[in-house]
Amino acid sequence: MKNYLLLFVMFALLFAACSGSNSNKLEKGTALYDLAKSISEKVPELNPDKNQLLVNGKDIKISVGDLFVNLEKNVGNRLEQMQSFDIQRSKGILNNTLKNMYEKELLLNEATKANIEISQTKIDSIMELQFQRYGGKEKYEEFVAKSGIQMDWVAENIKESMIVNSYLDDTLQEKIAVTPEDVEEAYNGDKTASVRHILLMTQGKSDSAKAEIYSRMEGILEEAKSGADFAALAKKYSEDPGSKEKGGLYEKFPRGQMVKPFEDAAFNVPVGELSDIIETTYGYHILKVVDRQKETKSLEEVREQLTKKLENDRRKEAYSNLLEDLKNNANLTIVEL
Numbered sequence: 001m002k003n004y005l006l007l008f009v010m011f012a013l014l015f016a017a018c019s020g021s022n023s024n025k026l027e028k029g030t031a032l033y034d035l036a037k038s039i040s041e042k043v044p045e046l047n048p049d050k051n052q053l054l055v056n057g058k059d060i061k062i063s064v065g066d067l068f069v070n071l072e073k074n075v076g077n078r079l080e081q082m083q084s085f086d087i088q089r090s091k092g093i094l095n096n097t098l099k100n101m102y103e104k105e106l107l108l109n110e111a112t113k114a115n116i117e118i119s120q121t122k123i124d125s126i127m128e129l130q131f132q133r134y135g136g137k138e139k140y141e142e143f144v145a146k147s148g149i150q151m152d153w154v155a156e157n158i159k160e161s162m163i164v165n166s167y168l169d170d171t172l173q174e175k176i177a178v179t180p181e182d183v184e185e186a187y188n189g190d191k192t193a194s195v196r197h198i199l200l201m202t203q204g205k206s207d208s209a210k211a212e213i214y215s216r217m218e219g220i221l222e223e224a225k226s227g228a229d230f231a232a233l234a235k236k237y238s239e240d241p242g243s244k245e246k247g248g249l250y251e252k253f254p255r256g257q258m259v260k261p262f263e264d265a266a267f268n269v270p271v272g273e274l275s276d277i278i279e280t281t282y283g284y285h286i287l288k289v290v291d292r293q294k295e296t297k298s299l300e301e302v303r304e305q306l307t308k309k310l311e312n313d314r315r316k317e318a319y320s321n322l323l324e325d326l327k328n329n330a331n332l333t334i335v336e337l
Helices: 031-040 064-084 087-113 120-133 137-146 151-176 180-188 207-225 230-237 260-268 299-329
Strands: 053-057 060-063 190-201 249-254 283-294
Touching: 031 064, 031 087, 053 064, 053 087, 060 064, 060 087, 064 087, 087 151, 087 299, 120 137, 120 151, 137 151, 151 299, 180 299, 190 207, 190 230, 190 260, 207 230, 207 283, 249 283, 260 283
Parallel strands: none
Antiparallel strands: 053 060, 190 249, 190 283
């Protein structure tokens, strides 16, 4: 069974439980209500008194109450830590939780239509693996209890996760098949790229702010095109903490490591030349391609590794495309926190 969602390692997937269809409303005087109320002072959409729908679509509705109840069930007593988080970190956790909730609900709905079922024997075998990892059933249950999480919730999540993975296996198998010709073509392509880049961040910015940032980047691109030292420009302008002090340098990274628009430029812009302005989830980038290198080992030495990589890449792409189709078909309206 392919590990599409990494759902079987305790606490590796704390935010992927199903939302359920019944709307929860947080009760005043509870710790969960107080947490939501506190966060809503900076994120009004999360006001527990209004309990607005954060996701609304065909067969899926997730309210503010649903979101916080889901979070509490998954993280248990660790939820208290959110009181000390800054608002950006809290928003990041809640947005990710919401995304995982509706994505899993979409997939469970499709699995139900496909009549996917998992035997109790298979569920028990996965539970047994969990017990073994923690030194036995008693120690595992003790660990879960100390974390403030219910065992029946853990078991239900594992069952749902197995159903989703079985559905994905059946649905995506043909899309991830790799032929010998695919492997040879990948082998003959460039293996790694080295680039310098400049990043101006746009995360959380308004459209007007993004337009201003884009205008700034146009000016920087003109400087680069005029012959200015690109490394010096990166040190001066870039907002990427991982490469700024190195003159924007990222060396010898393989395909699949960077976000796709960045990777596409890194592996397609001719060596020594500049890209146009590229937009990713981080912001606006300009790349200067420094070098690209091909595989030095023989095809037979890397055939198995390359085949697995191609399968994994196609699985990720097919999974992403499937979710996008399901979202569109469900006519989801999603509130961005």
